[in-house]
Amino acid sequence: GIQARARAGDAQTLEALEAALRSFDGCPLKATAMNTVFADGNPQARVMLIGEAPGEDEDRQGKPFVGVSGKLLDRMLAQIGLDRSAVYISNILPWRPPGNRSPTQAEIAACLPFLERHVELVRPKLLVALGGVSAKTLLNRAEGITRLRGQWRTYEVAGTPVPLMPMLHPAYLLRNPIAKREAWRDMLALQQKIAEEGIK
Numbered sequence: 001g002i003q004a005r006a007r008a009g010d011a012q013t014l015e016a017l018e019a020a021l022r023s024f025d026g027c028p029l030k031a032t033a034m035n036t037v038f039a040d041g042n043p044q045a046r047v048m049l050i051g052e053a054p055g056e057d058e059d060r061q062g063k064p065f066v067g068v069s070g071k072l073l074d075r076m077l078a079q080i081g082l083d084r085s086a087v088y089i090s091n092i093l094p095w096r097p098p099g100n101r102s103p104t105q106a107e108i109a110a111c112l113p114f115l116e117r118h119v120e121l122v123r124p125k126l127l128v129a130l131g132g133v134s135a136k137t138l139l140n141r142a143e144g145i146t147r148l149r150g151q152w153r154t155y156e157v158a159g160t161p162v163p164l165m166p167m168l169h170p171a172y173l174l175r176n177p178i179a180k181r182e183a184w185r186d187m188l189a190l191q192q193k194i195a196e197e198g199i200k
């Protein structure tokens with residue numbers, strides 16, 4: 001909403017943005033969450049990964065991707081020589097939806113200005129959207145992740161187009177291990193792009 005956009009836009013640093021988010025009461029998910037999950041990894045990294053929302057472990061620890069999905073994500077990153085010091089990680093939503101249900105459009109819309117400002121302040125060179133909620137939200141597209149993944153797309157950061165790769169969510173890969181083939185291809189595309197742009 002308007003209030004979120006004004007508050008997020010006022011933040012000139014990541015610290016200020018996190019503080020603004022922590023004191024923001026415009027999203028009902030905050031009431032049931034234990035923690036505000038802001039980010040993990042290196043804010044100076046050129047690669048930013050954006051997931052969906054905190055799960056139970058993330059809500060408890062206050063950090064993104066620290067549960068089983070996060071362990072798989074770390075292994076996937078390791079396969080192309082990356083770890084959390086080489087990337088920056090956040091989510092579309094900073095608060096856990098009760099029982100890990102899917103977030104509603106209203107919940108996503110309420111928080112999105114903060115994530116948009118978050119990306120603006122980090123100014124990554126490459127973006128990865130993890131899962132359908134993240135990909136659809138960032139690209140403003142209706143197709144599902146199986147359609148969107150596997151091709152570089154574009155997300156505008158303060159007027160500058162930044163390449164964005166939609167990938168299958170690690171939680172999906174845990175339920176559908178056969179799909180790791182596609183995820184592996186997308187990780188190799190990321191590795192290649194990093195090499196091409198000379199950005200590691």
Ligand code: URA
Pocket residue numbers: 051052053054055058063064065066069070091130131171
């Ligand atoms: N799934 C996500 O999308 N994000 C997390 O932080 C954890 C699990």
